[in-house]
Amino acid sequence: MNSPVPSIPADSPAKTPDPADHLAARLRGKYGQRITGELLLPASEGDYRPLPDDLDPRLVAALRQRGIERLYSHQAAAWRSLSDGRHTVIVTPTASGKTLCYNLPVLQAALRSRAKALYLFPTKALAQDQVAELSALNQAAGLGVRAFTFDGDTPGDARKAVRTRGDIVVSNPDMLHQGILPHHTKWAQFFESLRYVVIDEMHSYRGVFGSHVANVVRRLRRICRFYGGDPLFILCSATIANPQQLAAELIGEEVEAITESGAPQGARHLLLWNPPVVNPELGIRASARSQTTRITKLALAQGLKSIVFAQSRLMVEVLTKYLKESFDRDPRRPARVAAYRGGYLPSERRDMERRLRQGRLDCVVSTSALELGVDIGALDLCVLNGYPGTIAATWQRLGRAGRRQRTALGVLVASSLPLDQYIIRNPDFFLGASPEQARIDADQLLILLDHVRCAAFELPFRDGERFGAEPLSELLAYLEEQGILHREGDEWHWMSDSYPANSVSLRSVAEGNFVVVDTSGGAKRVIAEVDYSSAAMTLYEGAIYMVQSAPYQVERLDWVGRKAFVTATRADYYTDAVDYTRLKILDRFEEHMQRRHAVAQGEVHLVRRITGYKKIRYHSHENVGYGKIELPDQEMHTSAVWWQINPEAMEQAFSARQIALDGFLGASHAMHIVATVRMLSEPGDIGKAVGDGNARWFATVDAGGRGRLRGGDGEAVDPQHLDRFTPTLFLYDNYPGGIGLSAPLCEIRDTITEEARQLVKECGCAQGCPACIGPILASDASRGYSPKQAALQALALLSRDES
């Protein structure tokens, strides 16, 4: 069933067998069948340049003191580009000395002309790392350059000192947006001498977040102009397909790209791993979790330092628990395995990072939280439990393992999720494809409007000024109509008793974090923080919430106060929330009529409701119970593409509405896979749903794998009893207002149905599987018809008319 391994012949290592190579060989020998693809990247030599002639002698001394006598070629190239006054983006792998690319010019400017610099990192943790590194360099040579972090944790009385005395201010886009720009007059001195703006981890600024950040940069540059400044931008990024384009879109100007790394790199070995099929009938494979645990245990037994990435916080905790059961059985000895994810307190995370760097931990299990450049030292093995969703993120995570002199091994373990199966069964697609384009749409209307408001608050707009690609005067006129701006002469003034930045969140959904309060034994202790978007799915009453594999049960959720009260528990199960989505069509922007169906693109209103949760026992993974959840619905307006069937064609094609329903659910599954891969977007960017288009009913898959219709309040509806039955299949843009995914989706509508048909037809399963039409639990016999066949029939109806 597995495709032949397209392995690239490994130059057999002549020297002593490298531990990672050794493990790879063992895995291949023992589990060859499970490896669907393999890639070996040879080690590369460093490419060095002498220190630049014009580098300040004090900096030369500081570098020498730290043992740096020469630069990597990309560091030298960055120096030249910036000396020539060009905005510069540097794209090189993890641990290739990126920070020096910007620290050198920034320190030089600070030493020579007391020029200032602003560093922006996507997270506070990275900012703190950076300040630590700068102080080390600074202290080594007594440069007298002052670097401070400025973020939500900066105490009020220290803020003034940061504003007036900091040479380098290290912050994040959210703080720039809400704390600095609206108070720019307090930062006047800083902006007057601001020479460099550093944007590190640029690849994380994509999608909605990136679109917001591009607008924050517009505002920043506007404020700089007010103070007579025009700083140079230095951007750094992990590998993406379009760094130059993304950088240019983020800062609104041409950018020089440096993409050749001169840093030496150890060899890399990558295995693509598909868990074995355990039930050919239903197309069910062993879990990724079991495979990841097995591989990691082997590595730990051999003494390799490992990092495991999981896709969810829950999976991090489950994997940690399993690994700890093998390696941390003796509580008297220091732990060898630890979990790392968002939601732990900063101090805990710092401690774990330190233990990793010092080699005191053998294995860390992490969410994407460790994907960014937090310094965690040298590791041998990286296991990805599930496809991270994008090629760029996959390489970024694999890059966390790597040593100069030794081979680093990466194993991508596919889960049963369709996207994973698509990637793992088409290894050439993954191994050959370039990483994704990072898309932003800085002119997405709602985002743009938000920032026009913020910008108008910061400085009155003048006629003829530009801000984004849409006609600014129309936006301003719209805001005047709403009474927020007032036009006077050639200026537009803020005229409202409000602070607009506070109502605009760059991360679009963050509406206040939830804190998790442990009330065991009458105490009240905050043990974790959960962001707004995941609170509903993880903190409902009855949920088992895990912190470092210790289970806590949520007793009470204070939704308004953003608090969850938990107590320690000994439950032998974990919980998994069940949600459903209803859509209502509000407006059609375009429509394409076919004989048997119509495809349209337009605006929809979406309601997501979390109805209950399942209790799943550890190890056996059987469902041991069900609970109800009462939470407010989450609503949004967004754009979508939908396929609507001509009812007559449908009644002809299907003998029963139930079969049609299963067919459409299966088809939507396959189409969603294709759309996600085709759009090179992250799985969560596009959502899918089957309903009637008026939110009178929507379809879910029940525990038996059959489609069920539910009415507006979640009550069951029998499809045969509906007078009108027009299933509508939606692929929607999963962000409020949309980030421009639905128009291009509509353009490739025929490709989507065609490729989905091929995907289902060519899938090796008998009646359907997670990789094509979704999990099939009930057997063919009990159903009386083939769900796979039904999906193919539905897809035929959804396909373009044959001409």
Add this chain to the structure above:
Amino acid sequence: MSLRARLSRLQGQPGSAAPLSARADSDLRRRLARIEGRRHAAIRQDPDQATRDETLARALKGYPIGDGLIQISRRIPLEGSMGQLPLSLLAETPRLPGEQLQAHRRQVYIDTETTGLSGGSGTLAFLVGMAHVEGDAIRVTQYMITRFAAEGAMLDAFALALSGEDRLISYNGKSYDLPLLGTRYRMQRRADDLNRLPHLDLLHPVRRLFSSRWPDCRLITLEQRLLGLHRHNDLPGSAAPEAWFDFVRSGSTPRLARVVHHNRQDLLSLALAHAALTQVISQPQRHGADVAALARWLADSDKKAAYDLLKQQRQRLPPAGKALLGRLAKGLGDWALAQQIWQGLAQRGCRNAAEQLAKYHEHVSKDLETAKYYCEQLPADEAQRRRLKRIENKLFRRAIQPELRE
């Protein structure tokens, strides 16, 4: 499709039940409310700008001093009274504890009305008021703009009306009015000379004296509790932004006139509160002030005055006040009182008082037995063990050399 159509679609059409999100929803409602307000106002004919300003100036008994800038001046004789206090109190420059009288400095009371309370560079002061005593009257001068473009001229006029010899007195001005004006001078590309002037923020002493006595320390509370002044038909400060926006949009004057009046009243209350504070300081209990807090304040500049005050009030002092009295008595050599106070405190388990007594009896009264008794009350730490040892040694030596006793 036009940009406007796209925007209103995305922002949610009026009447559509479905909000975009909670945030956009509340924004939208506020906006709709405002648009509605504006429509009504817009029905009225907008008179020409200059005429409009003149009408406003006349209504306020002021006069335009530039395009969009109105000055309103009042000279109020120091006669009669406001609330319970005679205005004549203002004739003498009030002096608070620790202050040197600087006769050459003019005391200038200031207060602003702004377009919002949230701060940030989008909030401006549309009205700046100042008041100072001038012979037998208090002069109140207010500068108000009727359009954004006049802000620079207003800031200039205000700066010009002040001199480098002035001292500013405000209520919460250190954290509100002055930073806000600083931002405005910066936005208008002007030097901010205000921040160089000495500045007394009366909120700080008021908090010191009354935060434990009053529900809050807002100016309006101070007026009621300290000045016996109850405003009638006053426009609350929070309504000021909309009053000004209304005028700018539609030329509607009545509410804006009330803002000007409100600001003038604030300035007068401020001046009177300054004078009233000197009365509070001389008779704190009569005004219900926190005596211990006042004594702490006095002690910074005049230990004797603090001592006298506390001694006089000693029966009613909270433990913190008693402890301060003990310290002051010790400093001034009144050992008898100090001892008495400490004994009372030590009985109630005050560690510091017990320590003071141990020291006092060891070194001053030389009553070593009593010193030992108090020392034994102390928690057993390094210092306590050393002290106890030393006292025991002294007792031992005294026992073998009784002549040392004297």
